[in-house]
Amino acid sequence: MRGERFEGGVGGLGSPLDRDSPMPLWAQLRDRLTRRLDAGEFLDTFPTEAQLCAAYGVSRYTVRQALRGLRAAGRVVAEPGRGSRAVETGPIDQPLGALYSLFRAVEAAGKRSRSVVRVLDERCDRVAAGRLGLDPACPLVFLERLRLADDEPLAFDQLWMPAELAAPLLDVDFTNTAFYDELAQHCGLRVHQGGERIHALVPTAAQRRLLGIDTRTAVLRIERLATWRMRPAEWRISLVRGDRFRLSAAWSPGADYPVQAAAERLRSTG
Numbered sequence: 001m002r003g004e005r006f007e008g009g010v011g012g013l014g015s016p017l018d019r020d021s022p023m024p025l026w027a028q029l030r031d032r033l034t035r036r037l038d039a040g041e042f043l044d045t046f047p048t049e050a051q052l053c054a055a056y057g058v059s060r061y062t063v064r065q066a067l068r069g070l071r072a073a074g075r076v077v078a079e080p081g082r083g084s085r086a087v088e089t090g091p092i093d094q095p096l097g098a099l100y101s102l103f104r105a106v107e108a109a110g111k112r113s114r115s116v117v118r119v120l121d122e123r124c125d126r127v128a129a130g131r132l133g134l135d136p137a138c139p140l141v142f143l144e145r146l147r148l149a150d151d152e153p154l155a156f157d158q159l160w161m162p163a164e165l166a167a168p169l170l171d172v173d174f175t176n177t178a179f180y181d182e183l184a185q186h187c188g189l190r191v192h193q194g195g196e197r198i199h200a201l202v203p204t205a206a207q208r209r210l211l212g213i214d215t216r217t218a219v220l221r222i223e224r225l226a227t228w229r230m231r232p233a234e235w236r237i238s239l240v241r242g243d244r245f246r247l248s249a250a251w252s253p254g255a256d257y258p259v260q261a262a263a264e265r266l267r268s269t270g
Contacts, residue, residue, distance in 0.1 A: 017056055025058055026065035031212060032056075033066060034152070037075050038243050042086040046076060049083070073150050102147060102155060102238070103178035111149040115157075117174050119144040122167070128160035131225060131235040139163035145174060146210060147238075153212040154244055159236035165189065165228070191233055194226030200242065211241055218242040 017028045029052070036042065047055070052063045067084055070076045076084045106113035120143050126136040134140075140160045147155040159179075161169075168186040184190050201221040208214065219239045226234040 017058065024065075026062045026069070029056055029058060029062060029066035030069040031214075033070060034073070034075060035217070035243060037070075037086055046084045046086050073152055102157075102240075106147075106149045106154065112151070114148045114151065114176055115174050116146040116148065117143070118146060120170060120172075120174070122163050122170060125160060128235055132160065132162060132232040134162060141166040141169055143169070143174065143179075149244065152244075153210065153241065155238050155240040156207065156210055157236065157238050159234060161234050165233060189228050189233070191226035191228050194224060194234075196225075197223045201239070203239065207239060211239065213241060213243070220245065 017025050017032070019025070021028065033042075049060055049063045049067070052058070052066075053060055056063075067076065067078075070084075071078060076086055078084055103113045121141075122139050123142050124137055125140055125142065128140055128142075129136045129138050132138075132140070139162075141163050143157070143159050145157045146153060147157055166183070166187055169182060172182045172186060174182065180190065199221055200218050203211065203213065203217075203219045207219065208217075211219065213219075219242055222236075222238040222240060224234065224236040224238070225232055226236075
């Protein structure tokens with residue numbers, strides 16, 4: 001079996017489950033096993049219920065609840081007479097260099113995309129207005145969502161658009177749909193140009209709880225500014241789980257790939 005062996009206790013398995021946490025033990029175990037599956041473990045042999053009970057010091061009921069969650073997420077399958085088997089999968093892969101939809105990226109990976117809309121309203125925001133080149137008093141449409149892939153947290157989104165462009169979106173249900181599709185249908189516009197700044201971030205405790213991660217998992221902060229008819233039309237900040245999402249780029253001879261370092265200058269070490 002790849003990775004650590006299950007020979008009693010929690011040696012080699014990382015920290016024990018947190019019995020003081022408000023998150024149930026079965027959910028903690030499910031998330032712990034999910035991270036190990038994401039890391040490529042258990043592809044040869046998945047541990048038995050007895051091994052999991054001994055390794056994490058939990059009851060068989062707790063283990064079965066965790067395995068039920070893994071099966072519902074499509075990460076393991078139950079094989080009669082043989083226990084559970086891991087389903088080989090990987091993080092959602094998104095190529096750079098073009099406008100993309102996280103909704104489409106999740107669906108293309110064979111996962112179900114869904115959003116929990118936390119806020120959808122019209123408001124003024126000085127910082128967002130500045131990014132969009134507007135007066136601080138200009139009304140903006142604000143959308144805040146928790147993005148899910150197969151009902152597991154993937155990203156936390158906040159976006160702003162000028163209300164004069166996006167007001168019809170205030171009546172849209174964004175639970176199971178792509179934002180740009182709704183923007184085209186209800187507002188008659190498609191953003192066609194823009195850019196992103198991406199960097200790794202150590203999340204706060206509140207962000208970890210929201211995304212269902214522990215202190216060992218970083219996130220990607222993706223800031224997007226998109227334009228329509230040569231004017232800023234969308235400013236978005238997304239926090240994406242680093243263990244469930246990756247960005248890729250391709251290049252070819254004679255083509256420049258425009259990567260800019262987020263620093264004033266690069267000093268030579270030679």
